Amino acid sequence: xxxxxxxxxxxxxxxxxxxxxxxxxxxxxxxxxxxxxxxxxxxxxxxxxxxxxxxxxxxxxxxxxxxxxxxxxxxxxxxxxxxxxxxxxxxxxxxxxxxxxxxxxxxxxxxxxxxxxxxxxxxxxxxxxxxxxxxxxxxxxxxxxxxxxxxxxxxxxxxxxxxxxxxxxxxxxxxxxxxxxxxxxxxxxxxxxxxxxxxxxxxxxxxxxxxxxxxxxxxxxxxxxxxxxxxxxxxxxxxxxxxxxxxxxxxxxxxxxxxxxxxxxxxxxxxxxxxxxxxxxxxxxxxxxxxxx
Numbered sequence: 001x002x003x004x005x006x007x008x009x010x011x012x013x014x015x016x017x018x019x020x021x022x023x024x025x026x027x028x029x030x031x032x033x034x035x036x037x038x039x040x041x042x043x044x045x046x047x048x049x050x051x052x053x054x055x056x057x058x059x060x061x062x063x064x065x066x067x068x069x070x071x072x073x074x075x076x077x078x079x080x081x082x083x084x085x086x087x088x089x090x091x092x093x094x095x096x097x098x099x100x101x102x103x104x105x106x107x108x109x110x111x112x113x114x115x116x117x118x119x120x121x122x123x124x125x126x127x128x129x130x131x132x133x134x135x136x137x138x139x140x141x142x143x144x145x146x147x148x149x150x151x152x153x154x155x156x157x158x159x160x161x162x163x164x165x166x167x168x169x170x171x172x173x174x175x176x177x178x179x180x181x182x183x184x185x186x187x188x189x190x191x192x193x194x195x196x197x198x199x200x201x202x203x204x205x206x207x208x209x210x211x212x213x214x215x216x217x218x219x220x221x222x223x224x225x226x227x228x229x230x231x232x233x234x235x236x237x238x239x240x241x242x243x244x245x246x247x248x249x250x251x252x253x254x255x256x257x258x259x260x261x262x263x264x265x266x267x268x269x270x271x272x273x274x275x276x277x278x279x280x281x282x283x284x285x286x287x288x289x290x291x292x293x
Contacts, residue, residue: 007064010048013074047072047211054080056099057158060172066162067101067172070215074098074207094180095192096206100173101162102218106225108161108169113264115145116227117217118157118173122147123235124213125177125206126154126193135196141236143266143288147177152191154178173214179206227264242293243268247286254291255281 006012046068053059053075060067067073075098078091091097104111119141126147130136138149147155158174178192179201186192193201221227233239238257245268246252255268258280266283 006048009050009053010059010073011050013047013049046070047074047207049074049076051076053078055174056097057160057172057174060099060101060174061160061162066165066170067099069101069103069170072098072100072207072211076203091176092182092185094182094203095186096175096177096179096203096210098175098207098210100214102171102173102214103165103168104171105168105222107164111161111169111171113144113227114171114173114218114221115157115159116141116143116232116260116264117221118159118175118214119145119147120228120231120235121210121213121217122155122157122175122177124217125209128209129179129193129198129201129206130196133197135198141232141238142290143236143238143283144264144285149191149196152189153187154191154193154196175210177206177210179203226262227260229260229262229264232264233260238266238290242271242291244289244291245281245283245286246288247283250286253281 048071055078056073056075058080059073059075063071063073074096075091077093078097102114104114123139123141126139126149127136130139135149139154140148142148145157145159146153147157155175155177160172160174162170162172178186178190179194180192180203181194181199182192193206217228239259241257242254243257244252244254245266253268253270254272255270257266257268259267261267261282266288267280268283269279270281
C-alpha cells in the first residue's frame with residue numbers, strides 16, 4: 001500500500017493485477033527516493049481518486065509537499081477541467097480524467113517535450129481499448145496535444161512544469177480520455193472509445209492501461225533523453241501534410257510538415273513564392289490545423 005497520506009477527499013485505490021503487471025517500479029533512473037519523492041513503489045500502487053474535483057492538474061499543483069514522483073490522481077468528474085492555453089475541457093462522468101507526476105533528470109529549460117511523449121501514452125491506451133476494431137487504424141496524434149479518430153477528438157494532453165527538484169525537474173501530465181458511451185455531453189467534435197465500438201471499455205481499464213504505458217514510455221524517455229520522434233511521427237501521420245500553424249503573436253503560416261526537432265517542435269516548409277529558399281520553419285507553440293491536400 002502507498003506510504004503517502006493524501007489530502008482530505010482523496011481515496012487510495014488498491015492496485016489491480018493489470019496495473020502491477022511485471023512488478024515494475026515508478027522510479028526513474030537516478031530519481032530521488034523516500035516518501036516525498038516516490039520511493040520504490042510498484043507501478044499502480046500510488047493512485048488516488050475522488051468523485052468530483054475542480055481539476056486534477058490544480059490538485060497536483062496544490063498537493064502538500066509536491067505530488068510524489070509516479071503518483072496518479074483520478075477524478076470521476078471535473079468542474080473546472082481545462083486544456084491547453086486555459087481552454088475549458090468538458091469533463092462529465094464516465095470518462096478518464098487523470099494527472100500524474102514524473103521526475104526528469106534535467107533542468108526544466110532543457111527537458112524535452114513531455115507533451116508528445118504523453119500523447120504516445122494516450123494513443124497506447126486507445127489502441128488497447130479498441131484492439132481488433134476498425135477504428136484502431138484511425139487513431140492518430142495531432143501536434144501538439146490531441147488524439148483524433150477520423151477528425152474527432154478522443155483525448156487531450158496538458159503538461160506543466162512543477163519546478164526544479166533534486167537535480168532535475170518535476171512535471172505534471174494531465175490526460176482527458178473519452179471512454180463512455182454517452183457523447184452528447186462532451187464538447188462538439190468529440191468522440192469516445194465506446195462510441196467507436198469499444199463497448200466493453202471501462203474507466204478502470206483505461207487507467208490500468210495508462211499506468212503501464214506511462215511507466216514504460218516515461219522510463220524510456222529518461223534513459224533516451226529525447227522524445228521518441230520516430231514513434232510520434234509514425235503515430236501522427238503528419239509528415240507531408242499541409243497545415244495551418246498559428247504561433248502566438250505571429251501571423252499564421254501554411255506549410256508542409258517535414259519533421260520534429262529534438263525538443264519536439266514541429267518543423268514545416270512554408271508555402272508561397274520563394275518556398276524552397278525560405279528553409280524550415282520551427283513551430284514551438286500554437287495551434288495547428290490540418291488542411292486538405
